[in-house]
Amino acid sequence: MSIARVAAALACSWHTVNDAALTAGRQLLIEDPHRFEGVKVIGVDEHCWRHTGRGSHYVTVVIDLTPVKERRGPARLLDMVPGRSKTVFKTWLDAQSKDFRNGIEVVAMDGFTGFKTATAEELPEAVAVMDPFHVVALAGDALDQARQRVQRETTGHRGRTGDLLYGARKTLRTGADLLTEPQSRKVEKVFATDEHVEVEATWSVYQKIVAAYRHPSKKHGKQLLGEVIASLRRGIPAKLVEVKKLGRTLNRRAADILAYFDRPGTSNGPTEAINGRLEHLRGTALGFRNLANYITRALLDTGGFKSLLHPHLR
Structure with missing residues (x-):
């Protein structure tokens, strides 16, 4: 549901609901230092976050596929980075901790050579899988x-x-x-x-x-x-x-x-599914103008926030 729909249902102002969602989201998910722990399988793909206006319309999305591979839950969005290139993905990997990089066993991707090259350079022990x-x-x-x-x-x-x-x-x-x-x-x-x-x-x-x-x-x-x-x-x-x-x-x-x-079960299909959910999110909100806001909303919608609020859904 959009912030406006929630606000209407609770008879609150838009800003009240938005502030509450962002506060809880940052505390439970976005600023959680343990969010990147235990990640063994990731998927990487491009995503168009807007279709109008000037500037880059694409971002690189990184998805945690470990829960799907281990059959203990759905995939979740790890991060979203402006741009789509080898440099973008390589820079993101380089910014992660050594423990995180050492823990990655498999990277699922499409046919874009840039993702393959970045994986080979930053995660030499990981196996690249074209799904x-x-x-x-x-x-x-x-x-x-x-x-x-x-x-x-x-x-x-x-x-x-x-x-x-x-x-x-x-x-x-x-x-x-x-x-x-x-x-x-x-x-x-x-x-x-x-x-x-x-x-x-x-x-x-x-x-x-x-x-x-x-x-x-x-x-x-x-x-x-x-x-x-x-x-x-x-x-x-x-x-x-x-x-x-x-x-x-x-x-x-x-x-x-x-x-x-x-490595059966290692597929970028869940990544495509999350891309579909992000498309729905953008439509529900009637689009986004600010990429930082879009990334925040995307993490709250597909980053595992729901299971943190409702542990019985895990």
């Missing part, structure tokens, strides 16, 4: 780009209602093992056209990546995904530009991608 969410997203983006390119080349225009490729855009992103009979027939119809062979090849790579992550055996899944990545190193036809680009990215980050299978 499944972003790997599948990269493959899905390649599939969408191939579909859109072939759509333009074969029809001379962007996708429209009634176009075969455009009509199957969501079905093509569905895992093959989840397709219904009507969806399977739609896919078969799309690939029955020789002009769509490049889309079919890209779709096949996408489905193999999804299948590897969904395999019940992590050992076998790692082997399957390793084979897919290896197959994209060379010998890709020049026309499959999206597959070639995807292959370069996957091979450059192969060690980080495959590290996930040795």
Whole structure:
């Protein structure tokens, strides 16, 4: 709830409720010297905190994934730093205590090379893991780009209602093992056209990546995904530009991608979930103009403040 809604419910002024929330928040959470203790797994990602105005609109968010990995609670926001770059994350890590840095075992991240480099330099003993969410997203983006390119080349225009490729855009992103009979027939119809062979090849790579992550055996899944990545190193036809680009990215980050299978449960998915909660927070407050205020609100909303007020929710 927004401060205004709470104030209305309690028949208090906005400033009274705001002061109470900030006072309790600083005492119990923000200024707690033990807030960074016991952190073993972190997730790092970028977040757009505002969409209008001048200046940087992005921040780097650092999430504590340890409770999720140990199955004892939800992820929590550790900190939010202005900017999004290798330097931003590296500077934040360098500012933390030696005990904190030594305690970090795993860093989950997306495909941004800056986060990877900062981790390697500041946390040399930690394992970098590129989580499944972003790997599948990269493959899905390649599939969408191939579909859109072939759509333009074969029809001379962007996708429209009634176009075969455009009509199957969501079905093509569905895992093959989840397709219904009507969806399977739609896919078969799309690939029955020789002009769509490049889309079919890209779709096949996408489905193999999804299948590897969904395999019940992590050992076998790692082997399957390793084979897919290896197959994209060379010998890709020049026309499959999206597959070639995807292959370069996957091979450059192969060690980080495959590290996930040795540490199941280490995913940046909870980080994305917290990003979603922050989007909701910004909408509830009708936006923020001051980044310091936004960081404070974000910590109170997603930093574990609720469990401190209500211990039975832990």
